[in-house]
Amino acid sequence: MTEPRSPIDDAVRAAGAVVGEHAGVTAVTDYGDPEAEIAASRRLGLADLSPLARVGFRGPGAREWLAARGVELPDEPNRARVQPDGSIAIARSWTEALVLGALRGADSVCDRLEAGAADGHRVRAYSLPRFDGMFWFALTGASAVDCLAKLCGVDMRESAFPVGSVAQTSLARLNAVIVRVDLGDMPVFHLLGDSASAEYAWASLLDAMQEFDGRPVGLRALHALAREFE
Amino acid sequence: MKIMPCPLNGPRPIQEFTCGGEVVATPNPDRADAETWADYLFLHHNAAGIVREWWYHVPTSFWFIADRNTVTDEIVRTFLPRELFRPDAQRDQP
Structure with missing residues (x-):
C-alpha cells in the first residue's frame, strides 16, 4: 500500500517541492528555499495542507x-x-x-x-x-484578501470577515469552504474543496497570485511563523 | 448581480443557488388517484405573483424556502423548512 498522498502531489513535485517528514507529517516541507518562503508567506503564500488530518x-x-x-x-x-x-x-x-x-x-x-x-x-x-474527499490549502499573507477578491464574491476584508469567519461559497467557480484563522498578525485563509478539482484550484490560485508576487510555500515556513507568534 | 438572502449563509450571489420548484403538498400515496399524482408530478401552477419555492444553496447542499414574486422577481422572504414541516410530520392529506 502506498502512503496517503495529496491530490496535487504531482503538481507540487513538478514545481520543485521537497516532500518529507516535518513535525510528524509527510508533506511539502519547502520548495528549496525555506528562508525565502517565510518572507513570501508574509506577502502572499500558498501551502498545500492536504496531508494534514x-x-x-x-x-x-x-x-x-x-x-x-x-x-x-x-x-x-x-x-x-x-x-x-x-x-x-x-x-x-x-x-x-x-x-x-x-x-x-x-x-x-x-x-x-x-x-x-x-x-x-x-x-x-x-x-x-474528509481526508480523501477534500483538498486543504492555506493562503497566507498581506495580499491574501486582494487575491481572494479576484476569485470569490464574498467580501473577505477584515471589517466584513474577521478572524473566525467561515464562508461556504464559490471560489474560482468551485464549491469551497473558506476559513479565516490568522497566525499571529499574518492573515491566513484555509481553503477546502472537492479533491477531484484540487489541481484546478491550485493552478487557479497560483495564477491569481502572480500580480501580487505570490508563490507556493512549504510547511517549514508556516511552522517557523507559527513558532514566531507563540 | 442578483442577491439571494440565504437563511444559513447570508446574502449570496444568485449563481450559487438552484431553484427546486414550487412547494406543494405530497398526495397521500395510499389514497391518491392517477390524476392527482400526475398533477403533483408534472403540472406547475405557474402563478403570477408571490409564490413559495424550494431553493438550494449548492456549496452547502442546503435546502430552504423562499417567497418570490414571479412578476417582479423580488425575493420577499427566505426561511428554514422547519417553519412548515416538522421532521416527524406525516405527509399532508389530499
Whole structure:
C-alpha cells in the first residue's frame, strides 16, 4: 500500500517541492528555499495542507457528541473556533461540523474522533470522512484578501470577515469552504474543496497570485511563523 | 448581480443557488388517484405573483424556502423548512 498522498502531489513535485517528514507529517516541507518562503508567506503564500488530518460530523447529536470529546464548536453556523491543541472546529451548519487538525502535525484529535465514530450513531452523530474527499490549502499573507477578491464574491476584508469567519461559497467557480484563522498578525485563509478539482484550484490560485508576487510555500515556513507568534 | 438572502449563509450571489420548484403538498400515496399524482408530478401552477419555492444553496447542499414574486422577481422572504414541516410530520392529506 502506498502512503496517503495529496491530490496535487504531482503538481507540487513538478514545481520543485521537497516532500518529507516535518513535525510528524509527510508533506511539502519547502520548495528549496525555506528562508525565502517565510518572507513570501508574509506577502502572499500558498501551502498545500492536504496531508494534514481532518474529519467531519453531521447529525442532530453531532454538536453534543463532539463536546463530550472536548471539541467546542462555535454556537453559530459559519464560524470557526481554534481549540487549545491548535486544531480548528468549524460549524458548517446547525448540525454539521468540520474539524481541521493542528498545523503542527502529529495530530491526534481527528484520529481519536474517527476511531470512536461508530459510538456516535447512538446519539445520531455521523462521521464524514474528509481526508480523501477534500483538498486543504492555506493562503497566507498581506495580499491574501486582494487575491481572494479576484476569485470569490464574498467580501473577505477584515471589517466584513474577521478572524473566525467561515464562508461556504464559490471560489474560482468551485464549491469551497473558506476559513479565516490568522497566525499571529499574518492573515491566513484555509481553503477546502472537492479533491477531484484540487489541481484546478491550485493552478487557479497560483495564477491569481502572480500580480501580487505570490508563490507556493512549504510547511517549514508556516511552522517557523507559527513558532514566531507563540 | 442578483442577491439571494440565504437563511444559513447570508446574502449570496444568485449563481450559487438552484431553484427546486414550487412547494406543494405530497398526495397521500395510499389514497391518491392517477390524476392527482400526475398533477403533483408534472403540472406547475405557474402563478403570477408571490409564490413559495424550494431553493438550494449548492456549496452547502442546503435546502430552504423562499417567497418570490414571479412578476417582479423580488425575493420577499427566505426561511428554514422547519417553519412548515416538522421532521416527524406525516405527509399532508389530499
